[in-house]
Amino acid sequence: MRWFWLTFFIVCPIAAVVFCVIAPGMDWWFPSEAGSPLGERIDSLFNLILYIVTGTFIGTQIALVYVLWKSSKKDDERAWFSHGSHNLEVIWTIVPAGILLFIALYQMDVWAEYRVVSKFPKEARKAPVAEVMARQFEWRIRYPEPGRILQIQQQPTDLYAVNELIVPAAKPVMIYLKTQDVQHSFFLPELRVKQDAVPGQIIPVWFEATEPGEYVLVCAELCGWGHYKMGARVVALAEEQFEAAMEELAEEQSDDGFADAGDSDDE
Amino acid sequence: MRHSHNGVLPVSIRRKSNILFVLACGFLLAGCDAFSPPDAEFVVREETDQLTSDVSKAVEEELESSFGNPHQLVAWLKLPVDFGGVTGATEESTLEGPLNKFPVKFDPEADDKFVAQFQADDGGFNFGESGARLDWMTGEYAGKSMHVIGYDSESQQLTTKEKVEVPPAAGDTFVLSAGETLKSGRALYMEHCLHCHGVSGDGNGPTAQYLNPRPRDYRLGQFKFKATKPAEKVRQEDLGRVIKYGIPGTYMPSFLLLADEDLHAIVEYVRWLSMRGELEYRVDQELVLASGLTNEIIAERKSDGDEDAEIQEEVDEAVAYMPTMFDELGDQLAESWLLAEEEESLIVPAVARVEDSFESRARGRKFFLEKCTNCHGHKGRGNGSMTEDFQKDEETGELYAEPGLFDIWGNSIKPRNLTKGLYRGGRRPVDLYHRLYGGIGPSKMPNFATTDPKILWDTVNYVLHIPFEKPGEYTEVDKEYFESKKKSGGDEDKAAEQEATPTESEQTATGSTESSDQG
Numbered sequence: 147m148r149w150f151w152l153t154f155f156i157v158c159p160i161a162a163v164v165f166c167v168i169a170p171g172m173d174w175w176f177p178s179e180a181g182s183p184l185g186e187r188i189d190s191l192f193n194l195i196l197y198i199v200t201g202t203f204i205g206t207q208i209a210l211v212y213v214l215w216k217s218s219k220k221d222d223e224r225a226w227f228s229h230g231s232h233n234l235e236v237i238w239t240i241v242p243a244g245i246l247l248f249i250a251l252y253q254m255d256v257w258a259e260y261r262v263v264s265k266f267p268k269e270a271r272k273a274p275v276a277e278v279m280a281r282q283f284e285w286r287i288r289y290p291e292p293g294r295i296l297q298i299q300q301q302p303t304d305l306y307a308v309n310e311l312i313v314p315a316a317k318p319v320m321i322y323l324k325t326q327d328v329q330h331s332f333f334l335p336e337l338r339v340k341q342d343a344v345p346g347q348i349i350p351v352w353f354e355a356t357e358p359g360e361y362v363l364v365c366a367e368l369c370g371w372g373h374y375k376m377g378a379r380v381v382a383l384a385e386e387q388f389e390a391a392m393e394e395l396a397e398e399q400s401d402d403g404f405a406d407a408g409d410s411d412d413e
Numbered sequence: 414m415r416h417s418h419n420g421v422l423p424v425s426i427r428r429k430s431n432i433l434f435v436l437a438c439g440f441l442l443a444g445c446d447a448f449s450p451p452d453a454e455f456v457v458r459e460e461t462d463q464l465t466s467d468v469s470k471a472v473e474e475e476l477e478s479s480f481g482n483p484h485q486l487v488a489w490l491k492l493p494v495d496f497g498g499v500t501g502a503t504e505e506s507t508l509e510g511p512l513n514k515f516p517v518k519f520d521p522e523a524d525d526k527f528v529a530q531f532q533a534d535d536g537g538f539n540f541g542e543s544g545a546r547l548d549w550m551t552g553e554y555a556g557k558s559m560h561v562i563g564y565d566s567e568s569q570q571l572t573t574k575e576k577v578e579v580p581p582a583a584g585d586t587f588v589l590s591a592g593e594t595l596k597s598g599r600a601l602y603m604e605h606c607l608h609c610h611g612v613s614g615d616g617n618g619p620t621a622q623y624l625n626p627r628p629r630d631y632r633l634g635q636f637k638f639k640a641t642k643p644a645e646k647v648r649q650e651d652l653g654r655v656i657k658y659g660i661p662g663t664y665m666p667s668f669l670l671l672a673d674e675d676l677h678a679i680v681e682y683v684r685w686l687s688m689r690g691e692l693e694y695r696v697d698q699e700l701v702l703a704s705g706l707t708n709e710i711i712a713e714r715k716s717d718g719d720e721d722a723e724i725q726e727e728v729d730e731a732v733a734y735m736p737t738m739f740d741e742l743g744d745q746l747a748e749s750w751l752l753a754e755e756e757e758s759l760i761v762p763a764v765a766r767v768e769d770s771f772e773s774r775a776r777g778r779k780f781f782l783e784k785c786t787n788c789h790g791h792k793g794r795g796n797g798s799m800t801e802d803f804q805k806d807e808e809t810g811e812l813y814a815e816p817g818l819f820d821i822w823g824n825s826i827k828p829r830n831l832t833k834g835l836y837r838g839g840r841r842p843v844d845l846y847h848r849l850y851g852g853i854g855p856s857k858m859p860n861f862a863t864t865d866p867k868i869l870w871d872t873v874n875y876v877l878h879i880p881f882e883k884p885g886e887y888t889e890v891d892k893e894y895f896e897s898k899k900k901s902g903g904d905e906d907k908a909a910e911q912e913a914t915p916t917e918s919e920q921t922a923t924g925s926t927e928s929s930d931q932g
């Protein structure tokens with residue numbers, strides 16, 4: 147039996163290590179590549195923690211196998227009980243605490259840049275692109291008229307959309323996140339953005355889509371029976387296309403149904 | 414293309430002589446495959462239930478044969494619904510039987526549909542394991558179906574599983590995969606709409622009880638947000654817009670991410686449900702109001718001494734007449750839904766939008782004072798005097814138990830609070846113009862189809878500006894309006910005038926879209 151456990155505790159960590167090494171290359175379990183610069187940094191933090199955890203895992207497994215291996219040879223020797231060892235307890239308190247402290251400090255600037263408004267990229271902070279209002283069960287979007295700055299208060303010239311947030315690509319953009327009813331969560335998995343929308347609050351959120359394209363926007367807070375309906379999209383467009391899209395929206399919104407119908411056949 | 418009208422299967426044309434001919438105009442669609450929901454059933458209207466049992470059974474049977482049930486839909490070709498499928502006709506050929514190959518020509522728009530539906534990635538055609546169903550519409554095989562298993566794009570020949578002795582004649586028409594759109598509409602409806610709007614479109618799905626306003630009951634064939642003239646039905650495009658963009662201020666969310674063909678399929682399914690419901694409603698109206706064949710009325714007559722035999726005769730007559738009644742009412746229904754899609758039904762402003770200036774808005778304000786304040790209130794807050802009066806139910810002629818306004822579905826409703834900047838039917842100027850010109854029939858907002866279009870535009874400008882109105886902005890305008898009223902006599906406006914004069918504490922709420930606008 148002892149040989150079984152010995153082999154078991156050798157094979158498991160080896161298999162785990164092998165999976166750890168080949169998984170990213172095979173694209174198993176890992177989120178696809180981040181679509182934003184900050185997302186890449188978040189991913190590198192994730193990877194760092196993964197390395198630390200993998201290292202710890204391998205280390206403890208080696209120690210475990212060593213103990214099993216050593217004691218399997220000696221039938222008559224009594225085990226050494228370490229319970230209550232002051233020195234050992236100091237060591238395994240200080241070492242993990244040190245690692246955690248390191249992680250906490252190391253991720254500080256990414257955290258700050260992601261959450262602390264004064265650390266947001268300046269150009270994003272200066273000109274929020276839209277207000278995103280979550281409600282059961284959709285995303286209502288309000289843009290400023292092209293050439294104007296988004297105001298907290300609704301303006302007569304504002305433009306409105308639903309379930310499609312258009313932003314310029316390759317530049318940091320900021321939105322104001324609100325909710326009309328319960329708590330929702332603004333989640334852009336590809337851009338590594340997740341922010342709760344809290345009733346009564348206006349929460350600035352920034353992100354940057356490196357490449358033009360469509361990104362998934364979903365609600366990540368179970369908000370009611372229609373939670374699953376809150377699928378939407380963020381469309382990142384090259385700067386001039388973004389401007390054209392806004393112009394188009396402005397035009398659509400001022401549609402008076404007259405010009406496109408030509409001569410009317412109204413009574 | 415030759416159309417002979419003798420096929421059983423596709424005939425949407427009414428049989429002329431045989432009144433008792435049961436409408437076999439539909440064809441059954443294949444079963445529900447993956448999306449078969451457990452015990453999904455079309456509910457029966459209350460009015461149908463109140464009919465005497467023979468008659469209500471006849472109504473239910475006729476509904477079943479014209480529309481089927483949720484598991485087995487019937488495409489009644491009389492109705493102007495795009496049921497889906499690829500239509501075409503056979504071409505002249507020298508081939509002789511027994512054979513299973515026919516040269517065909519698809520109808521103009523059907524070509525793309527055919528390719529989209531059946532072409533495989535490798536360029537070949539794939540008709541599934543058991544082949545795609547082909548229904549003959551006319552000719553020798555009218556009413557029969559076959560299964561297509563192959564297509565040669567070179568010779569444009571379809572191969573069927575079945576071999577026939579006599580090849581179909583040139584010009585015989587067929588539908589391939591009939592009802593595809595309706596079927597996919599059903600699957601999508603079940604997924605996205607059913608939990609509020611219900612299997613039958615009665616607005617009574619499992620989540621409906623939690624909602625205010627209640628989900629729409631389609632079964633009167635009436636919809637609030639449409640771009641057609643007051644008397645006309647809703648257009649496909651209007652329903653499409655509602656589904657795509659949702660209705661702010663209600664629980665109807667946006668389904669923007671649906672693919673175009675999915676959106677189309679849902680719209681068609683909703684229209685079909687609506688036609689089904691409306692037909693049942695109209696039949697009931699006829700049987701209840703004109704014929705008086707309800708249990709209640711019959712019991713009364715019996716107690717008044719009417720002979721059983723006499724009543725039974727009437728009942729039998731009604732039952733026998735049922736197919737014809739469905740047929741005739743179906744024709745009327747089809748016509749009205751078709752008409753909605755005609756260009757002449759669309760409201761097109763006769764003039765371009767009047768420039769949004771203070772002068773224009775002031776004119777709009779005057780119109781508003783004259784026509785809108787009873788419901789929408791003097792400040793547009795939706796608190797006009799009508800909301801506190803008892804209104805009369807037009808159907809029963811009695812007053813409602815609660816004060817305030819009611820829509821045609823009997824739900825208590827509130828006039829829109831226009832200070833919120835929430836526009837359920839869309840916020841484009843043309844949307845508001847449609848609301849004014851066409852009214853909102855089901856909620857009894859009157860239409861202003863005969864009003865000068867310029868004044869309507871002024872009113873649109875005014876209404877769009879209400880959320881941004883500054884206190885006292887229209888004091889002068891109001892004063893002028895009430896003075897001119899006074900001059901022309903009548904002092905009933907005095908109370909209104911007092912209400913309209915702004916006070917210090919009253920400030921128009923601006924830009925608060927957060928508060929949900931119920932009702």
Ligand SMILES: [Cu+2]
Pocket residue numbers: 280281329330331365366367368369373376
């Ligand atoms: Cu949500």
